[in-house]
Amino acid sequence: MDDRVKNIINGIFPITENSFQLIKELLVFETYKKGETFIQRNKRNEKEYFILSGVCKSYLINPEGDEITISLFTENSVLSPFQIRTSKSISNLNFKALTDLKLASIDAKNFESLMIENLEIRNFANTVLQNELISKVEKEIGLASLSAKERLIDFRKRYKMLENIIPHPDIASYLGITNISLSRLRKDLME
Amino acid sequence: MDDRVKNIINGIFPITENSFQLIKELLVFETYKKGETFIQRNKRNEKEYFILSGVCKSYLINPEGDEITISLFTENSVLSPFQIRTSKSISNLNFKALTDLKLASIDAKNFESLMIENLEIRNFANTVLQNELISKVEKEIGLASLSAKERLIDFRKRYKMLENIIPHPDIASYLGITNISLSRLRKDLME
DNA sequence: GGTTTCCATTAACATTTGATAAAAAGCAAT
DNA sequence: ATTGCTTTTTATCAAATGTTAATGGAAACC
Numbered sequence: 001m002d003d004r005v006k007n008i009i010n011g012i013f014p015i016t017e018n019s020f021q022l023i024k025e026l027l028v029f030e031t032y033k034k035g036e037t038f039i040q041r042n043k044r045n046e047k048e049y050f051i052l053s054g055v056c057k058s059y060l061i062n063p064e065g066d067e068i069t070i071s072l073f074t075e076n077s078v079l080s081p082f083q084i085r086t087s088k089s090i091s092n093l094n095f096k097a098l099t100d101l102k103l104a105s106i107d108a109k110n111f112e113s114l115m116i117e118n119l120e121i122r123n124f125a126n127t128v129l130q131n132e133l134i135s136k137v138e139k140e141i142g143l144a145s146l147s148a149k150e151r152l153i154d155f156r157k158r159y160k161m162l163e164n165i166i167p168h169p170d171i172a173s174y175l176g177i178t179n180i181s182l183s184r185l186r187k188d189l190m191e
Numbered sequence: 192m193d194d195r196v197k198n199i200i201n202g203i204f205p206i207t208e209n210s211f212q213l214i215k216e217l218l219v220f221e222t223y224k225k226g227e228t229f230i231q232r233n234k235r236n237e238k239e240y241f242i243l244s245g246v247c248k249s250y251l252i253n254p255e256g257d258e259i260t261i262s263l264f265t266e267n268s269v270l271s272p273f274q275i276r277t278s279k280s281i282s283n284l285n286f287k288a289l290t291d292l293k294l295a296s297i298d299a300k301n302f303e304s305l306m307i308e309n310l311e312i313r314n315f316a317n318t319v320l321q322n323e324l325i326s327k328v329e330k331e332i333g334l335a336s337l338s339a340k341e342r343l344i345d346f347r348k349r350y351k352m353l354e355n356i357i358p359h360p361d362i363a364s365y366l367g368i369t370n371i372s373l374s375r376l377r378k379d380l381m382e
Numbered sequence: 383g384g385t386t387t388c389c390a391t392t393a394a395c396a397t398t399t400g401a402t403a404a405a406a407a408g409c410a411a412t
Numbered sequence: 413a414t415t416g417c418t419t420t421t422t423a424t425c426a427a428a429t430g431t432t433a434a435t436g437g438a439a440a441c442c
Binding site: 147148149177178180181184 | 398399400401402
């Protein structure tokens with residue numbers, strides 16, 4: 001299991017075995033069942049996560065009571081942006097498992113201590129932050145310049161098999177449409 | 192003019208006079224006329240900017256040849272995210288002045304050298320990066336969960352007088368709608 | 383001053399998307 | 413297999429948005 005975390009980190013910013021040992025000692029493993037909400041709004045989350053297997057989403061609840069999918073997080077990625085705990089709107093986000101989920105977590109305060117004393121870990125965290133920003137800008141570009149049908153086509157490229165694994169309403173709200181409209185587009189794209 | 196830059200920096204992350212002097216020596220002042228594109232796609236931009244006055248946008252050109260507004264940047268803000276020069280999609284962005292524009296620029300390589308040797312400046316740059324990410328997530332939340340009319344209402348709150356200053360087609364594409372639709376919504380909101 | 387270009391609004395029509403309800407298809411547990 | 417539950421699809425109608433084109437006005441240019 002530890003090796004899975006090492007692979008995730010090295011896929012983002014390679015670090016030495018010594019640096020990884022510092023992280024390894026602090027790792028805690030967690031599992032959640034499909035449908036479980038494991039971070040709730042306004043409950044300060046003081047952990048960073050590595051996704052070992054499964055898919056989850058960040059979401060918020062609109063005035064009508066619907067869950068709006070903001071981001072999707074897949075296997076072998078880092079879940080929460082490091083260092084960002086100050087924004088009110090972001091702290092309102094919930095996180096829910098969309099499939100059975102295996103996570104490795106690390107206490108945020110402990111991790112920040114590591115960042116201060118270890119340049120490699122700091123660079124890793126900074127790279128995560130940059131990647132987050134890049135992916136946001138890319139999604140921003142997609143939402144602003146593509147039609148719903150084009151966004152679905154783009155989604156299929158970026159998230160391959162996810163359409164067969166997670167509930168369609170979650171995909172639909174990620175794309176900014178209803179699940180009925182998603183169903184129509186799916187039919188449309190089958191010719 | 193230097194003081195303007197100092198105020199912008201201190202509004203984001205306060206630094207000492209000594210640290211500011213390091214930046215001050217490297218500042219170059221630039222002006223652009225309304226409508227000028229001052230960063231063009233694929234021409235690597237090796238500067239960071241402080242916006243002293245005016246408004247500008249980042250945009251890309253879709254296959255139909257239309258300009259799609261991605262972000263708006265207003266007076267007293269920092270324009271380009273530090274350290275992010277690697278993403279292909281982001282390097283495809285253009286930047287255009289939407290009003291007459293006064294900028295202070297600093298060579299990116301020089302600035303990075305300052306970041307390495309000066310902790311305050313590094314923290315400032317990191318805060319800019321975090322703020323960028325926060326604002327992207329907030330925009331993402333808005334685009335996914337609000338109707339076009341609600342997005343316009345939100346836009347008016349966040350950008351106050353901008354609607355009277357910059358061309359409506361730029362606002363419309365920022366909101367993800369056509370300028371004709373924007374015109375209808377404007378009429379609608381006047382009751 | 384006059385011309386030209388760009389911008390904002392409006393109208394008419396086509397297309398897309400949303401809302402609601404109902405039917406069909408999967409899936410899990412017995 | 414059958415029963416329930418959830419998810420996905422389909423149908424119908426209403427609302428929102430896009431497209432094209434025409435109009436009027438403001439700003440920029442010569």
